[in-house]
Amino acid sequence: MPDMSKDKLLTLYIKENQESFYRVAYSYVKNSDTALDLVQDAIVKALQKRSTLKNEDYLRTWFYRILINECLMYLRKNKKIVYLNDLEEYVPNDDNCTDNQYDIQELYNAIEQLEPNLKTIILLRFFEDMKLDEIAKVTNTNLNTVKSRLYKALNLLKLKVEDYQ
Amino acid sequence: MKNELKKKYDSIEIPKNLSNVVDEAIFKELEKPKKHWNIPKSIASIAAVFCIVFITMLNTNKVFATTMQDVPVFGKLCRIFTFQEYNIEDKTKKIKVRLPHIENVGNTDLEKRINLEISKIINEEVKQAEIRAEEYYDAFISTGGKEEDFMPIEIDIDYEIKYSNKKYVSFLVSKFETLASAYQEQYFYNIDLESGKVFTLKDWFGSDYKQIVTERIKDQISTWDDDNKFYLFEDIEIEDLITTDRSFYINKDNQIVVVFNKYEIAAGAAGILEFPVGEIS
Numbered sequence: 001m002p003d004m005s006k007d008k009l010l011t012l013y014i015k016e017n018q019e020s021f022y023r024v025a026y027s028y029v030k031n032s033d034t035a036l037d038l039v040q041d042a043i044v045k046a047l048q049k050r051s052t053l054k055n056e057d058y059l060r061t062w063f064y065r066i067l068i069n070e071c072l073m074y075l076r077k078n079k080k081i082v083y084l085n086d087l088e089e090y091v092p093n094d095d096n097c098t099d100n101q102y103d104i105q106e107l108y109n110a111i112e113q114l115e116p117n118l119k120t121i122i123l124l125r126f127f128e129d130m131k132l133d134e135i136a137k138v139t140n141t142n143l144n145t146v147k148s149r150l151y152k153a154l155n156l157l158k159l160k161v162e163d164y165q
Numbered sequence: 166m167k168n169e170l171k172k173k174y175d176s177i178e179i180p181k182n183l184s185n186v187v188d189e190a191i192f193k194e195l196e197k198p199k200k201h202w203n204i205p206k207s208i209a210s211i212a213a214v215f216c217i218v219f220i221t222m223l224n225t226n227k228v229f230a231t232t233m234q235d236v237p238v239f240g241k242l243c244r245i246f247t248f249q250e251y252n253i254e255d256k257t258k259k260i261k262v263r264l265p266h267i268e269n270v271g272n273t274d275l276e277k278r279i280n281l282e283i284s285k286i287i288n289e290e291v292k293q294a295e296i297r298a299e300e301y302y303d304a305f306i307s308t309g310g311k312e313e314d315f316m317p318i319e320i321d322i323d324y325e326i327k328y329s330n331k332k333y334v335s336f337l338v339s340k341f342e343t344l345a346s347a348y349q350e351q352y353f354y355n356i357d358l359e360s361g362k363v364f365t366l367k368d369w370f371g372s373d374y375k376q377i378v379t380e381r382i383k384d385q386i387s388t389w390d391d392d393n394k395f396y397l398f399e400d401i402e403i404e405d406l407i408t409t410d411r412s413f414y415i416n417k418d419n420q421i422v423v424v425f426n427k428y429e430i431a432a433g434a435a436g437i438l439e440f441p442v443g444e445i446s
Contacts, residue, residue, distance in 0.1 A: 011191055018187045023177045032180050039183070040190045044343075047194035048316060069308065077304040104169045111170075126167060127174040 010050060013059055014043055020128065021067055027123055028071040028116065038074055042067040061137040064124070068138060072116055110157050118153040121146060189433030243269045243358055245326055245336055253291070258298035258318045260291060265324040265338065267354075272361030279354060279363075283338055286352060287322055290340050294320045319343040328415035332359055333445065335415040349437070353412045353424065365409040369421060370443065378411075378423060379404040381442040396435035403430060419444050 014021075021042065025035035046066045053062050111122055120139060124130040130138070136146045248266035252259070264287055270276050298318040305315050321341040328335040338352045357364040367374045382403055386394070412424040420441040427433045 007195055011195070014187060014191060015184075018183055019179050022179055022183055023174060026177050027174070036180060036183065036186050040186050043187060043190035044194050045316070047191065069310075073304045073308040073310075076308045077300065104173060108170060108173045127171055 006050060006053070006056070009056060009059070010047065010053075013063070014046075017063075021063075024064070024067060024123060024128065025071055027112070027119070027127075028075060030112070034074065038070045039067070042070045045070065058137065061130075061134050064128070064130075064138045065140065068120055072120075075116055107157065107159075114153055114156065118149055118156070121149045122153050122157075125150065185428065185433050189427065192434045192436065243267070243271070243329075243334060243356075245324070245329075245334065253295075254317075256312065256315065256317065257302040258295060258320065260294060260320045260322075262287060262291065262320075262322045263324060264322075265336070267334075267336075267356075270334070270356050270361060271358055275356070275361055275363065279356075283352075286338065290320070290322060290350075294318060294342065328417065328419075333357060333364070333415060337414060349427075351412065351424070351426070351437070353414050355414065366407065366411055366413060366421070366423070366442075367409050369445070375404050375407045378407045378442050382423065382440045385440050393435070396431040398430055398432070401430050406430070413442075415445060416441070419446070421445060 018039065021039045022035055025038040025042075026032065029035055029038065042063075046063055049066070053059065111119065114122065117139075121135060124135045124138060125132070132146050132150070133143055136143045139146065245265050245267050248264045250263050252261050254260070265283060266280055267276055270279075301318060302315060306312065319342065322339070323341075324336055324338045326334070326336045333355065335353070335355045337354065340350045342349075355364050356362070357368070362368075366378055370377045386397070406425070406429065407423075412426070414422055414424065416422050421443045423440045423442050425431075425438045425440075427435075427437060429438075431438060
């Protein structure tokens with residue numbers, strides 16, 4: 001395919017999905033200006049490396065991979081953020097919840113506290129509606145790793161695996 | 166419950182300038198001019214040259230000045246020349262600088278001030294770029310990026326003489342950076358050689374300069390088609406932006422050209438906007 005139409009395709013895709021990109025970035029960094037910078041950096045990098053996109057069917061996973069790399073790089077660079085392995089204090093006790101349902105806000109907060117690798121899986125699976133094999137492409141891992149991370153995250157969030165797979 | 170969570174996520178507020186930022190990135194990357202680098206390999210020697218330039222600039226430029234080639238001469242005396250040209254290149258960055266100096270404008274204080282200002286601007290830009298490049302590279306490697314995949318940050322600092330005759334000289338210093346979140350920046354200098362002063366729009370158009378210049382810009386905008394007008398910000402009063410600090414230059418056709426940076430009056434995708442507003446005689 002000639003480069004011109006590839007550029008157009010990319011431009012169109014980026015413009016149409018910019019809000020999703022922003023939400024993903026924001027979910028990692030929790031700061032509007034930083035999220036904007038990351039989205040911008042991801043776009044520039046994607047366009048610079050557009051020759052590496054061989055098959056346009058993979059445009060979405062290809063772009064998300066770049067975007068998420070940017071976010072994870074940023075988090076590494078700014079190590080101030082502390083991730084909690086133990087989420088007990090963020091996830092309410094079962095006793096307080098009717099029908100074993102968390103308050104949505106609290107569950108949402110708990111997701112935000114997940115370490116980046118686990119958060120990525122939850123973000124892509126539930127918020128960006130990606131299939132597990134697509135997530136494997138985005139995160140450059142294999143399907144088994146994605147599954148085990150998903151189970152681990154669900155476990156930490158005290159959610160039933162069968163409801164959320 | 167999954168849906169409720171998703172709703173929560175979808176309610177993350179989208180900043181108003183997101184589309185500007187996105188357009189800016191696309192525009193910059195797909196339409197930036199291609200650049201060519203011819204840079205010597207030895208980093209050490211470049212660093213050494215760089216230090217020497219630093220120190221020399223603070224002292225005197227006479228030695229350099231006499232050895233310079235390609236020196237345009239304006240009027241009897243005034244001239245702008247490449248005081249020093251250098252490249253800094255390593256795995257994190259490619260920096261290319263052409264540093265101009267102005268001489269004999271007929272006002273020593275003004276000359277000193279301008280040369281010092283240009284040196285300061287350039288030094289600061291280079292310093293910031295080096296810090297940014299280093300941080301960016303470290304982050305890239307520490308997150309598992311391969312060294313050979315890293316795209317060095319590219320900085321190009323240059324100047325351009327827009328106009329010169331016995332009466333006036335007009336030139337600009339520009340910085341172009343390829344990494345996102347930094348844009349092309351331009352610093353304009355217009356000097357009236359007869360009075361030995363920097364001249365402004367007010368000096369040329371008189372006390373009504375704001376109205377005159379605004380009207381001429383608006384006249385031109387009114388001839389644009391809707392595709393171009395689309396980018397203009399609606400809540401900007403151009404007249405408020407016409408001040409004695411307004412960026413402008415004189416072009417080869419003797420026209421005074423007012424310049425608006427990206428985002429000043431229009432979305433970033435529109436780029437830098439220029440409007441001829443009058444002729445000098």
